[in-house]
Amino acid sequence: MNTPILEMKNITKTFPGVKALNDVSFSVAQGEIHCLVGENGAGKSTLMKVLSGVHPHGDYSGEILFAGQVQKFRGIADSEKAGIAIIYQELALVPDMTVYENILLGHEIRKGPAVDWNETIKKANEMLKKVRLDINPASLVKDLGVGRQQLVEIAKALCKDVKLLILDEPTAALNEDDCDNLLDLIRHLKEQGVTCVLISHKLKEVIKIADTVTVLRDGKTVVTLDAHKGEVSEGVLIKHMVGREIDNIYPRREHKRSEEVVLEVRGWGAHDNKLGRNVLTDVHFKVRKGEIIGFAGLMGSGRTELAKSIFGNPDGYTLSGELRVKDEVRSFRHTSEAIKAGIAYATEDRKGNGLILIQDVKQNITLANLAEISKRGVVNNNAEVKVATEYKEALSIKTPTVEQMVVNLSGGNQQKVSVAKWLFVKPDVLILDEPTRGIDVGAKYEIYSIMNALVEQGMSIIMISSELPEVLGMSDRIYIVSNGRITGELPVGEATQEKIMQLATS
Amino acid sequence: MTTNDLRKVMRQNIREYGMYIALVAIMAIFTANTKGIFISSRNIANLLNQTGYIAVLAVGMTLVIVIRHIDLSVGFLAGFLGAIAAIALTSWHMNVWLVLVLVLALGVLAGLVTAFPVARLGIPSFVASLAGWLIYRGALLLVTSSKGTIIIPDDTFNAIGNGYIPDILPVDSAFLPGLHKLTLILGFLAVVWFIVSEIGARKSKRSYNFDVIPNDMFVLKIIFISFVLGLITWVLAGYNGLSWTVVIVLGVVMVYDYIARQTVLGRHIYVVGGNPEAAELSGISVKKITFVVFGSMGFLTALSGILFASRLQSATTTAGTLFELDCIAAAYIGGVSAAGGVGKITGSLIGALVYMSLMNGMNLMGTDISLQYVIRGAVLASAVIFDVATRRRKR
Incomplete structure (x- = not known):
């Protein structure tokens, strides 16, 4: 291995009451792809914030050496100047501006007092070539898919003559194709001399791409492994991340399914009047009491649209076809009617449209079923705390009190609050859209166990997921969605990743 | 008891207590600078009556801002509805109680009319209510143009803004004279x-x-x-x-505070403000809440118009000018957040008191009007800065 480009030595960072980083050392060699893994709350993001100057020098103890020099970054501007670029999970692009404007944002090329647009477009084209993205630089960012937006973001970083590129969970929102594409690009950049740090929860891709892997746990460096010496495998990583071996990530069990159909959709179609196209065409499916149905498919295939069209149609599609709930034809004018009919939908975007971040845990849990704890329209505060505390304990939501604001919880615990909210509604059919996105292995396992327990009690679950192992590990039956249609139905015994991918791309 | 406990409670609630402390400080300063006139019973009664018509508007505006909207039409709507009350009493010779019911109902209707383009068509409330501002200003001029100022002769109506609750014993009785x-x-x-x-x-x-x-x-x-x-x-x-004004304002604040904190409706309002999409996906109709909140704003606007017309015992062509901005300032001083989902009803009452105390106190001191505006602006800015700063630290 080469000399290190980055050395972080004995970094300790405390927040009021918490030691987020405890004597962490982290070293990245010149020209390698270094993966940083760990459970949510292990300190990965904090470490990167120390590096990029978000937590300025003096806010932490320890030393940072970059490109052979001791660095004392006081802000992001300092670290960018030194050649460090961070790309966060939430993209920092302006959706209503063109690709070239975005790429040169903050680094505008000037001619006198004005922006030199010709030079700008030329430079943007060079950068797009570097990230191997073949699009018109004049297109608007909002018209691109997430995968391409990610590449634009990388192009923007490269523009600043970056030596160390840090990607924070870049593939969390991408489908398999875009993922592979991105990983390819990272390898390609490596060949061009860009060192890369990749933070990821997807261990398979870590194994695919990493030269070196560092595992963080509870604010400490656990181990640094060399992939070329064959030290890295999924089992090893999980063991180091959680500090225990998880033999089986999916607590599979036999579900006592009945033949009773609780939800059925026939010839279901949805037309999005804003986009002017059909998002769903001729969809048929059935959900029986006490089973977990997996909805597999690529992002944008119409799975979320299908769930929402059943759940009271909040996006206002023009619907056609027949929806039967417990053998009764229904049409819901509002989400509240769907909830009353026993359907619940936990969104894929818990921060965006799932939780009220500025309200506390108890208010979020009781939100969809306040009637249960009220009399004549007046909420019983004490009953509310009691109910919320019960769910906090049942789902082991880690929070000091149910009066804690949800924004302060970790991703996994936020997801549990979101699930608790829908459990309190006591639905017959619970639709979970990407229930484990962006949460760590331990929390995933807990969510799976909760799902099993619910099905045991006779609830039916529809799980929408982009992670194939999860779909295979948890479902009783799998429907594959592609292009707004159901392209296949497989009992779990016959399903394989290859079969599903084939149907999902057909 | 330990001083630590006290300190902890203070620190946790600094944002809320800050406002009360500010109010007490302002009152103390004015009392000192007016040789005690400010705190005299007579002036305090006067101050509370002045605050009334802004305070009820601030209460309604708080909920409007909580659901991430604004209503600029309330000032002239209050003036216009006050004029309608005056006309109903003088020209139509209607019974005073009937007039009150009619005006309050018209207020609710006007609120729902403003809500319609906002909730149904997605027009920004700033624009929709700005249109209302223009329309009601025109309407006020129209109905008062023939006579200019309409004098209201009705004693019952005028008592709302000027009268006091009766006493059980004469004031000069031997017991507590x-x-x-x-x-x-x-x-x-x-x-x-x-x-x-x-x-x-x-x-x-x-x-x-x-x-x-x-x-x-x-x-x-x-x-x-x-x-x-x-x-x-x-x-x-x-x-x-x-005074009857104080009774009405206290009633409004108590009812609204109760609704906001303890009822399902109140919860839903704050949820819609906190995250409208999540509210919709939780079975709460954002449209319905928008109508309810604007309807309540209209109701309180009518009440404000009644209080103001009654206080002046007349309807004028300029009644209601700048009320909308005064009550928005009061709501912000009271700690409502423009990002939505945060704001207390009691806070807005205190905000209105702070705002009106400044006006009242500076008038007593004979401060130049130009300087008065500058100071009110500075207080508004510092209140919001304090609010944002303490909120951030809490996170």
């Missing part, structure tokens, strides 16, 4: 009610095995608030007692 007896009794009952309900709430919490604040802190809190209530009662009893 010079004090308003009924006000004292009501004040006493308020203190008793406060103590009983606090103890009840504490008991109920205990029965669920929840944490309660330490005993000594609890006693201290009760003594302090009882003392403040008693002091206010004493000051008011020294003049004419409780």
Whole structure:
């Protein structure tokens, strides 16, 4: 291995009451792809914030050496100047501006007092070539898919003559194709001399791409492994991340399914009047009491649209076809009617449209079923705390009190609050859209166990997921969605990743 | 008791207490600079009556801002509805109670009309209510153009803004001469009610095995608030007692505060403000809440118009000018957040009191009007900066 480009030595960072980083050392060699893994709350993001100057020098103890020099970054501007670029999970692009404007944002090329647009477009084209993205630089960012937006973001970083590129969970929102594409690009950049740090929860891709892997746990460096010496495998990583071996990530069990159909959709179609196209065409499916149905498919295939069209149609599609709930034809004018009919939908975007971040845990849990704890329209505060505390304990939501604001919880615990909210509604059919996105292995396992327990009690679950192992590990039956249609139905015994991918791309 | 406990409670609630501290500080400064005239019973009664028509608007505006909207039309709508009341009394010779019901109903209707383009068509409330601002201004000029100022001769109507609650004994009776007896009794009952309900709430919490604040802190809190209530009662009893305006404002604040904090409707309003998409996906109709909140704003606007017309005993062509901005300022001083989902009803009442105390006190001191505006602006800016700063630290 080469000399290190980055050395972080004995970094300790405390927040009021918490030691987020405890004597962490982290070293990245010149020209390698270094993966940083760990459970949510292990300190990965904090470490990167120390590096990029978000937590300025003096806010932490320890030393940072970059490109052979001791660095004392006081802000992001300092670290960018030194050649460090961070790309966060939430993209920092302006959706209503063109690709070239975005790429040169903050680094505008000037001619006198004005922006030199010709030079700008030329430079943007060079950068797009570097990230191997073949699009018109004049297109608007909002018209691109997430995968391409990610590449634009990388192009923007490269523009600043970056030596160390840090990607924070870049593939969390991408489908398999875009993922592979991105990983390819990272390898390609490596060949061009860009060192890369990749933070990821997807261990398979870590194994695919990493030269070196560092595992963080509870604010400490656990181990640094060399992939070329064959030290890295999924089992090893999980063991180091959680500090225990998880033999089986999916607590599979036999579900006592009945033949009773609780939800059925026939010839279901949805037309999005804003986009002017059909998002769903001729969809048929059935959900029986006490089973977990997996909805597999690529992002944008119409799975979320299908769930929402059943759940009271909040996006206002023009619907056609027949929806039967417990053998009764229904049409819901509002989400509240769907909830009353026993359907619940936990969104894929818990921060965006799932939780009220500025309200506390108890208010979020009781939100969809306040009637249960009220009399004549007046909420019983004490009953509310009691109910919320019960769910906090049942789902082991880690929070000091149910009066804690949800924004302060970790991703996994936020997801549990979101699930608790829908459990309190006591639905017959619970639709979970990407229930484990962006949460760590331990929390995933807990969510799976909760799902099993619910099905045991006779609830039916529809799980929408982009992670194939999860779909295979948890479902009783799998429907594959592609292009707004159901392209296949497989009992779990016959399903394989290859079969599903084939149907999902057909 | 430990001073640590006290410090902890103070720190946790600094944002809320900050406003009360500011109000007390402002009052102290004016009292010192006006040789005590500011705190005199007569001036305080006057100040509270002045605050009335802004305070009810600020209460409604708080909920509007909580659901991430704004209503600019309230100023001239209040003026216009006040003029309608005057016309109904003088030209149509309607019964005064009927007039009140009619005007309040018109207010609700006007609020729903503003809500329609906002909730149904997605027009920004700034634009929709700006249109209302223009329309009601025109309407006010139209109905008052023939006579200019309409004098209201009705005593019952005028008592709303100028009258005081009757007393049980004559003021100069041998028992406590010079004090308003009924006000004292009501004040006493308020203190008793406060103590009983606090103890009840504490008991109920205990029965669920929840944490309660330490005993000594609890006693201290009760003594302090009882003392403040008693002091206010004493000051008011020294003049004419409780005015009808104060009774109405207190009623509005109590009802709205209860709705906001304790009812399902109130919860839904704050959820819509906190995250409208999540609200919609939780079975809450954002449209319905928008209509309800704007409807309530219209109702309170009508009430404000009535209070103002009654206070002036007339309707004028300029009634309601700048009310909308005054009540928005009061709501922001009271701690409502423009990002939505945050803001207390009681905060807005205090905000209105702070804002009107400034005006009243500076008028007493004879401060130049130009300087008055600058100082009011500075207070608004510092209140919001303080609010944002303390909110950030809490995270």
